[in-house]
Amino acid sequence: MSNGYFGEFGGAFIPEILHETFQRLTRAYTEARQDPEFWASYVRLMENYSGRPTPLTYAENLSRRYQRRIYIKREDLNQTGAHKANNVMGQGLLMQRMGKRRVIAETGAGQHGMATATMAARMGFECVIYMGAQDVERQRSNVFWMERLGATVVPVTSGAQTLKDAVNEALRDWVGSMDATHYLLGTACGAHPFPEMVSWFQSIIGLEARQQILTAEGRLPTHVYACVGGGSNAMGIFQGFLDDLPVQLIGVEAGGAGLATGRHAARLASGSSAIGVAQGYKTFFLQNADGQMLDTHSVAAGLDYVGVSPILAHLHTTGRVRFAAATDVEVVAALQELMQAEGLIPALESSHAVAQALKELPELPSDAVVIINLSGRGDKDIFTIADALDDPGWRRFIRRKAESYSQCEKE
Amino acid sequence: MSQLMPALEPYIRQRRAQREAHGQAPILLMSHLVLGYPSLAVNQETIAAMAAAGVELVELQIPFSEPIADGPVIAQANQLALDQGFRVEEGLEFAAACVQRHPEVAFLLMTYSNILMAYGVERFIERAAQMGIRGLIVPDWPPQEAGQPMALCQAQTALDWIQLFTPTSTDVRLQTIGRWARGFCYCVARKGVTGGRTDFDADLRHFLQRCRQVTDKPLAVGFGVRTSADVQTLTPLAEIAVVGTAALEIQRTAGAVAVGAFFQKLRG
Numbered sequence: 001m002s003n004g005y006f007g008e009f010g011g012a013f014i015p016e017i018l019h020e021t022f023q024r025l026t027r028a029y030t031e032a033r034q035d036p037e038f039w040a041s042y043v044r045l046m047e048n049y050s051g052r053p054t055p056l057t058y059a060e061n062l063s064r065r066y067q068r069r070i071y072i073k074r075e076d077l078n079q080t081g082a083h084k085a086n087n088v089m090g091q092g093l094l095m096q097r098m099g100k101r102r103v104i105a106e107t108g109a110g111q112h113g114m115a116t117a118t119m120a121a122r123m124g125f126e127c128v129i130y131m132g133a134q135d136v137e138r139q140r141s142n143v144f145w146m147e148r149l150g151a152t153v154v155p156v157t158s159g160a161q162t163l164k165d166a167v168n169e170a171l172r173d174w175v176g177s178m179d180a181t182h183y184l185l186g187t188a189c190g191a192h193p194f195p196e197m198v199s200w201f202q203s204i205i206g207l208e209a210r211q212q213i214l215t216a217e218g219r220l221p222t223h224v225y226a227c228v229g230g231g232s233n234a235m236g237i238f239q240g241f242l243d244d245l246p247v248q249l250i251g252v253e254a255g256g257a258g259l260a261t262g263r264h265a266a267r268l269a270s271g272s273s274a275i276g277v278a279q280g281y282k283t284f285f286l287q288n289a290d291g292q293m294l295d296t297h298s299v300a301a302g303l304d305y306v307g308v309s310p311i312l313a314h315l316h317t318t319g320r321v322r323f324a325a326a327t328d329v330e331v332v333a334a335l336q337e338l339m340q341a342e343g344l345i346p347a348l349e350s351s352h353a354v355a356q357a358l359k360e361l362p363e364l365p366s367d368a369v370v371i372i373n374l375s376g377r378g379d380k381d382i383f384t385i386a387d388a389l390d391d392p393g394w395r396r397f398i399r400r401k402a403e404s405y406s407q408c409e410k411e
Numbered sequence: 412m413s414q415l416m417p418a419l420e421p422y423i424r425q426r427r428a429q430r431e432a433h434g435q436a437p438i439l440l441m442s443h444l445v446l447g448y449p450s451l452a453v454n455q456e457t458i459a460a461m462a463a464a465g466v467e468l469v470e471l472q473i474p475f476s477e478p479i480a481d482g483p484v485i486a487q488a489n490q491l492a493l494d495q496g497f498r499v500e501e502g503l504e505f506a507a508a509c510v511q512r513h514p515e516v517a518f519l520l521m522t523y524s525n526i527l528m529a530y531g532v533e534r535f536i537e538r539a540a541q542m543g544i545r546g547l548i549v550p551d552w553p554p555q556e557a558g559q560p561m562a563l564c565q566a567q568t569a570l571d572w573i574q575l576f577t578p579t580s581t582d583v584r585l586q587t588i589g590r591w592a593r594g595f596c597y598c599v600a601r602k603g604v605t606g607g608r609t610d611f612d613a614d615l616r617h618f619l620q621r622c623r624q625v626t627d628k629p630l631a632v633g634f635g636v637r638t639s640a641d642v643q644t645l646t647p648l649a650e651i652a653v654v655g656t657a658a659l660e661i662q663r664t665a666g667a668v669a670v671g672a673f674f675q676k677l678r679g
Binding site for chain 1: 530553
């Protein structure tokens with residue numbers, strides 16, 4: 001555990017009105033972390049509810065094609081189809097411990113909101129999800145599930161009506177409701193203790209993967225690839241190997257339309273970000289000379305973010321983790337290759353890790369053992385992926401569907 | 412001795428004494444505006460109207476893309492100013508001109524930590540002091556993180572780093588912050604945070620009592636002041652009433668001149 005700083009990154013740059021709220025959360029988290037029974041109950045819950053340990057699948061066909069041994073850590077098999085389940089269930093248990101009955105969360109594309117809604121349903125909590133009004137329009141399928149799961153989705157109409165406005169609205173709610181409410185942040189970012197706490201829950205990925213690769217190969221991997229948005233899945237798997245210095249850890253950011261175009265979300269790999277403070281913590285942000293945050297771009301909504309986990313920023317500075325970027329075009333190609341070679345459907349986010357591994361594989365030593373963290377599955381994002389693949393059959397289907405709805409409404 | 416004292420505190424005491432000598436309610440008014448919203452030209456008119464109406468302190472907010480401490484109205488003003496291409500440099504030049512134009516008003520800069528960091532913290536503070544800015548309000552830079560800028564301000568004779576008190580702060584926390592207080596203390600008592608309107612006056616009184624116990628500095632109170640009744644409530648409780656969102660809304664719907672009339676009526 002830390003004082004909230006990782007090298008010069010992290011901290012708690014929060015308005016004074018939230019100070020006491022964060023203090024209380026930090027105390028509850030610290031106590032839980034010191035209690036071995038808490039972690040044991042977390043592991044039991046994840047075994048029973050989310051199918052953990054998730055397999056480390058040997059990618060037989062890709063391994064044959066690339067002449068290197070390739071393993072895939074199957075976070076896509078979690079409840080709700082992504083590693084997000086680890087964090088929401090962990091914080092749910094912490095809520096039970098704190099005696100809180102109401103959970104609030106922000107969500108961009110809706111995946112974290114949906115994961116939070118499942119946890120709240122299971123644990124019997126009231127659940128309010130703040131979502132930018134524009135995102136509510138764009139991500140109807142996730143809104144549909146959140147509402148069906150019993151959550152209240154609040155469209156946020158202030159500011160740019162996107163993720164950051166949803167965060168601010170959630171924080172405003174929390175200031176007035178902290179006694180009974182927990183704010184469930186979705187990634188390893190934000191003010192202390194969130195980066196550290198979220199990383200702790202996600203470390204279950206790396207703990208399992210380390211044991212699994214030792215069983216399968218009798219040795220550690222040479223390379224571990226994970227995509228990096230906020231950084232929680234990468235932190236999760238990297239923590240299994242941080243002390244094993246020969247294991248190369250590679251974080252893959254969103255290269256978007258290409259680093260040269262400026263339309264990307266590669267905070268570390270692009271070298272064009274600067275250290276600063278926003279949203280409560282210090283890290284590398286994509287910002288202009290005045291310190292204003294820039295618009296980011298990625299085909300994968302979950303990687304389309306202006307900052308990055310302060311823990312990863314530190315690991316970047318020390319050189320322990322290498323950062324690379326995969327472009328939208330590379331990512332879509334990697335998604336198709338993995339689907340057709342192994343029958344796995346990766347999320348667009350996770351496909352970034354796949355893309356970078358496929359790029360590097362031909363150059364790796366012939367005895368390389370590679371792990372790719374498949375942070376989430378793609379079939380739940382069929383609307384986004386069908387668009388990314390520009391699938392004509394899907395477009396015809398949606399058009400017909402729309403016509404049949406307008407027909408119904410007329411009658 | 413008075414020359415060695417921070418400039419803001421004696422300014423506040425002096426202006427209050429002057430009002431009392433004229434038989435007026437001693438409470439001072441601090442207004443707030445977002446630079447570049449809707450434009451620097453309108454900002455200039457609004458400030459002139461505020462100064463003519465006798466507003467003693469003006470908070471100039473340098474817009475930031477992630478204004479986490481602001482309510483929806485001001486957050487949106489930040490975004491619109493940036494969408495129109497607001498740059499920090501022109502904001503600082505504008506602030507310097509305000510100080511020159513209205514020597515009777517104390518100007519403060521309000522912004523977020525990243526604006527100072529991107530500019531260079533030391534350079535920003537030196538420039539603010541040189542242009543005659545009296546205080547800095549940076550709501551996402553709490554004292555335990557802000558050692559460097561607080562020390563830099565202390566090295567200046569007439570620029571204060573303003574501390575914030577909130578109703579959610581414990582007594583121990585208020586004491587800690589109180590030790591760092593210079594100029595005045597900004598008490599953030601937002602409506603809706605402390606509960607319903609009926610309890611609000613009692614809650615506010617209790618909160619300000621807790622603030623008094625930890626500092627002898629003047630208290631500036633912001634809680635969504637809109638009417639002369641609000642100002643009257645505050646008169647026996649605080650040295651300064653902060654008027655933020657209300658003035659911005661009036662400027663937006665009725666223009667700069669209406670803002671002047673609004674401030675003129677606030678103290679009866």
